Amino acid sequence: xxxxxxxxxxxxxxxxxxxxxxxxxxxxxxxxxxxxxxxxxxxxxxxxxxxxxxxxxxxxxxxxxxxxxxxxxxxxxxxxxxxxxxxxxxxxxxxxxxxxxxxxxxxxxxxxxxxxxxxxxxxxxxxxxxxxxxxxxxxxxxxxxxxxxxxxxxxxxxxxxxxxxxxx
Amino acid sequence: xxxxxxxxxxxxxxxxxxxxxxxxxxxxxxxxxxxxxxxxxxxxxxxxxxxxxxxxxxxxxxxxxxxxxxxxxxxxxxxxxxxxxxxxxxxxxxxxxxxxxxxxxxxxxxxxxxxxxxxxxxxxxxxxxxxxxxxxxxxxxxxxxxxxxxxxxxxxxxxxxxxxxxxxxxxxxxxxxxxxxxxxxxxxxxxxxxxxxxxxxxxxxxxxxxxxxxxxxxxxxxxxxxxxxxxxxxxxxxxxxxxxxxxxxxxxxxxxxxxxxxxxxxxxxxxxxxxxxxxxxxxxxxxxxxxxxxxxxxxxxxxxxxxxxxxxxxxxxxxxxxxxxxxxxxxxxxxxxxxxxxxxxxxxxxxxxxxxxxxxxxxxxxxxxxxxxxxxxxxxxxxxxxxxxxxxxxxxxxxxxxxxxxxxxxxxxxxxxxxxxxxxxxxxxxxxxxxx
Numbered sequence: 033x034x035x036x037x038x039x040x041x042x043x044x045x046x047x048x049x050x051x052x053x054x055x056x057x058x059x060x061x062x063x064x065x066x067x068x069x070x071x072x073x074x075x076x077x078x079x080x081x082x083x084x085x086x087x088x089x090x091x092x093x094x095x096x097x098x099x100x101x102x103x104x105x106x107x108x109x110x111x112x113x114x115x116x117x118x119x120x121x122x123x124x125x126x127x128x129x130x131x132x133x134x135x136x137x138x139x140x141x142x143x144x145x146x147x148x149x150x151x152x153x154x155x156x157x158x159x160x161x162x163x164x165x166x167x168x169x170x171x172x173x174x175x176x177x178x179x180x181x182x183x184x185x186x187x188x189x190x191x192x193x194x195x196x197x198x199x200x
Numbered sequence: 201x202x203x204x205x206x207x208x209x210x211x212x213x214x215x216x217x218x219x220x221x222x223x224x225x226x227x228x229x230x231x232x233x234x235x236x237x238x239x240x241x242x243x244x245x246x247x248x249x250x251x252x253x254x255x256x257x258x259x260x261x262x263x264x265x266x267x268x269x270x271x272x273x274x275x276x277x278x279x280x281x282x283x284x285x286x287x288x289x290x291x292x293x294x295x296x297x298x299x300x301x302x303x304x305x306x307x308x309x310x311x312x313x314x315x316x317x318x319x320x321x322x323x324x325x326x327x328x329x330x331x332x333x334x335x336x337x338x339x340x341x342x343x344x345x346x347x348x349x350x351x352x353x354x355x356x357x358x359x360x361x362x363x364x365x366x367x368x369x370x371x372x373x374x375x376x377x378x379x380x381x382x383x384x385x386x387x388x389x390x391x392x393x394x395x396x397x398x399x400x401x402x403x404x405x406x407x408x409x410x411x412x413x414x415x416x417x418x419x420x421x422x423x424x425x426x427x428x429x430x431x432x433x434x435x436x437x438x439x440x441x442x443x444x445x446x447x448x449x450x451x452x453x454x455x456x457x458x459x460x461x462x463x464x465x466x467x468x469x470x471x472x473x474x475x476x477x478x479x480x481x482x483x484x485x486x487x488x489x490x491x492x493x494x495x496x497x498x499x500x501x502x503x504x505x506x507x508x509x510x511x512x513x514x515x516x517x518x519x520x521x522x523x524x525x526x527x528x529x530x531x532x533x534x535x536x537x538x539x540x541x542x543x544x545x546x547x548x549x550x551x552x553x554x555x556x557x558x559x560x561x562x563x564x565x566x567x568x569x570x571x572x573x574x575x576x577x578x579x580x581x582x583x584x585x586x587x588x589x590x591x592x593x594x595x596x597x598x599x600x601x602x603x604x605x606x607x608x609x610x611x612x613x614x615x616x617x618x619x620x621x622x623x624x625x626x627x628x629x630x631x632x633x634x635x636x
Contacts, residue, residue: 060268089272089365092319094353142331146332150335153332153336154335154343
């Protein structure tokens, strides 16, 4: 078992304008929380170089800085909503506020949901923001996704590729 | 005069604090007849997993593996790990490399502190449920915070190779050092940041603070001539003054029944506090003249024992970190080499540094091939856990006349004074959505 590796983010915000951005949020050392980064690693073999792929810890303010200048942003994160593990939720965050239940217990964290809504409040939300939420089952310390979540990775990758194709 | 409301006999305050995973983190307080009967703060403890995970790994991997413990303070983990390895392996890095480490650490302080000040703590004081609501009324304040934080990210990105999970630090130095001209844009932004940081101190000083003080034992690093960041001896206001190598002789971690996390104690005396307030009280005169002046203008003396004022102290530290980063980057001359050669040997190494939340201690034992035999990591939040509980023991009785909702809010705020590490946990959304 080796630690995860990712491509360095050495681009400055000025050089990435106009490109679509796909961000996989989560911690690969917390089992199903690593689904976002797992999707990014799969996509790395399948998308053209003009698509920016990033892994991210989920800290909201730096997410906001990361998506600055990108017209289209796709975010992948693990969720817990009571549906079957591996269920894929898709939200069009630029069209409507994220469901109020997303903010449950949020006063102690500044993460994805807060970043989206703060950007909306400040008028800095990118024109298109899609969020894929994958229902997780196991969040213990450790590596490797549970089988239903691992199976969902392919679904999310396929749908993101379709999203990217639809807009050229 | 309004009639006082009769107090219920028993009140229970439960805050699902930090709970990204059900049952993983919570605060529980029980009050009976105006007396606090129980305070239980439950936190998670990621280092235990990582300590096991590190066994058998090569010593050069420790900085990048432990950086994954925290999404907010990876540099702190990397530098404490590097310090421990260099302690064991007898490595002394070039002063220019040491300065670069200090600069990237400043970036992390700026990121972490500004996030906490603007996005989490200030809304508490101003009566907003979160930064989003605060932004409706004060967009320019939130924008200032975001720009300031971004400058912290930028320092980490430029010197660390990327802003999330930076990869450029290593035992012996850096993989790559910047060319001076790469720093120019950042230096200009830091000049703006210095103004913004001064403004932040003035702004936080106007917040309303509960009248609350405790006589803490403060523990922090102390460096010879500068405010502590990347290195130093461990000192306290009760006479402790030891090299990092003596940490285990003076500190112990004990299991308490209500949390699976370990709580730290000073062997001779008990609980203590680490973090901005501790650093400030132990090192006020090592702050820059500008930061000292800003603190005094904000109404702080060289001592501050009100944990609610930690937001002002954090702002003073942001100002210091901005000035310090600016100084280092303006004076920067590329070092002769990005790193010094390091050869493994068997033994034990000890390292500490000042993470944004406080002292972060690492200890590693290596075999002669440089493989890790065992690792010990003590993060600031577990060191502060007992102090947080003791604050609540003292704070709750004086706030019992408040309506329950407000009391719960203030208890959350009391915990938030410590900026407890939330990002060590997982990052998933809690949702109730219909299937699309």
